[in-house]
Amino acid sequence: MNMNEIKIFSPATVANVACGFDVLGFCLDSVGDEMVIRKVDKKGVKITKIEGFDLPFESQLNVAGVSALAMYDAVKPDFGFEIEIHKNIKPGSGIGSSAASAVGSVFGMNELLGRPFSKTELTQFAIKGEALASKCEHADNLAPAVFGGFTLVKSLSPLEILQIPSPPNLYATIIYPQIEIKTSESRAILPKEVKLQDAITQWANFGSLIHSLHTDNYELMQKSLHDVIIEPYRSKLIPHYYEVKNEALNAGALGSGISGSGPSVFSLCEGIKAANNVRDAIEKVYSKTGIEFDIYVSRINTEGIKVL
Amino acid sequence: MNMNEIKIFSPATVANVACGFDVLGFCLDSVGDEMVIRKVDKKGVKITKIEGFDLPFESQLNVAGVSALAMYDAVKPDFGFEIEIHKNIKPGSGIGSSAASAVGSVFGMNELLGRPFSKTELTQFAIKGEALASKCEHADNLAPAVFGGFTLVKSLSPLEILQIPSPPNLYATIIYPQIEIKTSESRAILPKEVKLQDAITQWANFGSLIHSLHTDNYELMQKSLHDVIIEPYRSKLIPHYYEVKNEALNAGALGSGISGSGPSVFSLCEGIKAANNVRDAIEKVYSKTGIEFDIYVSRINTEGIKVL
Known part of the structure; x- marks a missing residue:
């Protein structure tokens, strides 16, 4: 693995959390996807490998691809990215499978780009990918994956995410x-x-x-x-x-x-x-x-x- | 003033606080009632003076009297209490006028009794008085008057009051x-x-x-x-x-x-x-x-x- 390639762990998350419907979420660490993001000469965003579950390779049809493209179009770099997805979180299981994918690609790209974007901005890009899976824009699984811990999505527009502390045990x-x-x-x-x-x-x-x-x-x-x-x-x-x-x-x-x-x-x-x-x-x-x-x-x- | 008599300041309060409807409240210090509570030989609860506004002297018909009686009946002491009310908070003004009365009598009696009751218990007695004014039991003005600062009435039954910190300025x-x-x-x-x-x-x-x-x-x-x-x-x-x-x-x-x-x-x-x-x-x-x-x-x- 060289400096143009990064391997990441994108965690599963729990959204809603009883009384926190639609706004609260928290992040898990025992289950999550692994993804490899690679900087390549050829422009564009290309998904080169998907393991674990059968998901579309076309970037426009893949949650990780859509969020990656949202960031890519904002940056317009003179190079491209390849994405490998090693999926452990089953789509549809209710612990943020699509959110992990959506967050993974933009987090990895941001690292390779030298971190131009804030965590809230990463979440904003990931919302585009998540919307492909859930047909509406929301961030209650994305925010805990990006920020860790407990997060409260106070508002979507403008996107405002609060990090809520939690006891260590x-x-x-x-x-x-x-x-x-x-x-x-x-x-x-x-x-x-x-x-x-x-x-x-x-x-x-x-x-x-x-x-x-x-x-x-x-x-x-x-x-x-x-x-x-x-x-x-x-x-x-x-x-x-x-x-x-x-x-x-x-x-x-x-x-x-x-x-x-x-x-x-x-x-x-x-x-x-x-x-x-x-x-x-x-x-x-x-x-x-x-x-x-x-x-x-x-x-x-x-x-x-x-x-x- | 001797040790059988106590003068207290019972503050005005703001309930609801925008998004905290029915559960949040905070306590003011520039406006409030003054009350004198006196331990007397004669059993019972007697309101001996009311200044500021025209309110009933009969304990059963007066908010301060009703909450006082609730505590009195729980304690059953072999002496009685007199209550003087110097009312500054206009009834019906929306800043906890009845709550100040309801809280004042039980707070003062508790002091004279050697503080047998917790703040939550005082609030519980005061709910009985407040109910006379508002025709239903609630504590969102009572709790900030008793505890100070911001309070969240998490539940009425069982009564659970949370003290929420607030910035000093x-x-x-x-x-x-x-x-x-x-x-x-x-x-x-x-x-x-x-x-x-x-x-x-x-x-x-x-x-x-x-x-x-x-x-x-x-x-x-x-x-x-x-x-x-x-x-x-x-x-x-x-x-x-x-x-x-x-x-x-x-x-x-x-x-x-x-x-x-x-x-x-x-x-x-x-x-x-x-x-x-x-x-x-x-x-x-x-x-x-x-x-x-x-x-x-x-x-x-x-x-x-x-x-x-």
Whole structure:
């Protein structure tokens, strides 16, 4: 590997985080994609290798390609880039697979270009790639991948991302039941209007969650990780959702919720031991269902995407 | 004044605070009631003096009396209390007049009893008094009066109050236009349901506001102090509301909003100079309207209710 080539780790992420629907996310470190970005003489952006999952090679049809092209068109360099994608995060699993791809190419290119762009600008380019996958612009998986830790996407236009601190001993357990949830369905199932009283409960919990992250207050985190708006709808799309959640809470999770639009389910835990207990409890539930699943335990990755 | 008598200052408060509708509040120090609480041989709770405004002397019909009775019934002492109320906060002004009364009696009694009750317990008693005035139980004016600074009422049942830090140089300008808004009207005007998208905007702003208070970030506070849910409705009840708000923002306010259910309007400002400028700008607007008004500048009172 020479100085014109860079290998990176682009992490999986959890978006929504219970009461933080559409705005909060956090970054994982035990699962993520690897990508190689290479500076080449030939102009343009070319995807030269894709491993792991079957995804399109045409840059305009590939999430990593689209975000790369957005940056490329902004820079207009007299050279080009090649992208290799070693995909570990299954598309559609609900832990930011497309976000990892979208962020990976622009992060790597930015490194090879001498870092002309800020993290917020990288996210802005990545939004273009993410939009290819999700048909709308959002950044709640992108921001934690780029910044690490917990991020709050305060607004999309202008893009404003806040880094929220988190206690050092916070871990996540993620179960990915290998079923497919159509994005269109997970969106269509949401109500257009919600009760004012529920909205108030949600923002009380959300403000409280932000406060708990600032104050390393696990007990308060536990009391705050509730979603009274989205969960009642989307949980229907995830088999055995409440069983998983109840067992996770019984096993010591601070809170559980749908990761992104599912089907993955996250649990936040104080310490690795609790996270492993929660993993065992969830495994027990899901091994009876006949549904294939993956399960991960990860500390909160405060670094985010990085050069390997 | 002997050790069986205590004089206290019970501060005015601002509830709702833009995006923090129904859960956030902060405490003022330039305006508040004075109360004297006296331990007497004769059992029971008796209101012996009310100055400033015409309010009922019967304990069961007086906010301060009702909260006092709630504590008295819990303690069942073999003596009684007398309460004098020197009211400066006009009932119905929207800056926590009934909350100041409700909190004052129980805070004073708690001092004379040797402080058996926590601040949260004091708030719990005061909720009973506040309910007499507002016909429903809430604590968003009570909590900042008891705890000082900014408070988030995370839940009412069980009562959970979070103290949110705030930057030292934060000031509030409050205008109280002397009109009457009927509580029933200010409640009836609110929608039962709100757009999910607006609710998301509101909790993004609210989470961001909590983050800005933790990080002394005035710029972010300015970007967060927006209310997309309640203000469009309740602003109609306050004459010249948007004119006041626009002039306050032009004069350097970080944000402005309806205090409680109005008619008072608060502006938060970085520094006393900005707060005075905002006061001058608002005064200019309102002196043309022919409506009587009071206007206050106050630092954020981080101490809350206190013995004088």
